[in-house]
Amino acid sequence: MGQKKIAIFGASGHGRVVADIAVCTGWDVYFYDDVAPLSGATLGMPYGGAFQDLVSDVDHFSAAFIAIGNNKLRLSLQRSLLDAGFYIPTLIHPASTVSSFASIDSGTVVMPGAVINAAARVGCACIVNTGATIDHDCLLEDGVHISPGAHLAGIVSIGKGSWVGIGASIRQQVRVGVNAIVAAGAVVVKNVEDNTTVAGVPAVKMR
Template sequence: MKEKLLIIGASGHGKVVADIALKMNKWPSIAFLDDDQNIKSSLGKEVIGTINDVFKYLDNWDVFVGVGNNSMREKIQDKLETEGASIPILIHPNAVIGKHVEIAGGTVVMAGVVINCCTEIGKGCIINTGASLDHDNLIGNYVHVSPGTHLAGTVTVGQGSWLGIGSIVSNNVKIASGCKVGAGAVVIKDISEIGIYVGIPARKLE
């Protein structure tokens, strides 16, 4: 870990990421990169360049991708990894993390989250405010678990999927990669093909 943290993205999600980093109190210096030149600072921290400037900072800065869009976050982080960037894990001090939980680089765990034992979370994920993941979950890379979402035990979520705010997933359910689960949906059986799933119980939109 380095003493400076550079956050890519200075808008809504990036600000929450910065707030968590500040509360972790591990980086004396924090700054942003953003392509919107009208944003000069965010959360009291300076925007020091555009996203393409990141590569000149890699020697001295940790870099975190504070972009909410799953595919865009994946594209940026994969390129950073190729260039050897140091990509931390951000965990809000008020999150509850069980034993034998594995979390990969570039993932943010926000305030009020509970992750129970033996769960594995891939890289570049967003585990958003107040979400809960019970025991033995397997969360693929670049997944977004939205605020207030609840996953029971032994749930698998494939890469790049997005679980909407307040959605619920029953135990032993598998969700394929690249899926979107709508706000408030309740998933009670496996989702095996890409699509948008809504309702109680969740059904694929045609």
């Protein structure tokens, strides 16, 4: 088994970005996906099979990573890999800026240009996408996706499984609930309830 050999489940565009970050941080990448990728889709990296093949190959890898966009499914599959005995790392692009006083849990990816400031806490299986900013004392619960160019001011909390769309902004001390959606470009100035979608400037609840 290679010392730095990682299996990435998910060969879509998001998976390829995650693979690039893994390569940048010293991993040898093998792709797995339930749908066999088209020729060239894995950036020249090997394809090992479907999810159950990955579970069976646990002894062949130093680590594994779930690289799919669906928050709920990403969390579920990460639990399955942990149960199977895989080590799940964090993947942080070297062109991001992450405070040494921030904490980031396993299975989270931090993309280039992202900033995570002091005392921020990021749960497991999160996506902090390209150019997103997470300011001081923010809390991202498990399975959150902060899209490219989204900005969270200080002391913002984002509930489990929630998604903040591209270019959205959230005012300081706002709480976004569990399984909520903040639409692209929204400006959130007050708390967002669980299981709701908000959009607009300022953001309001969608029917």
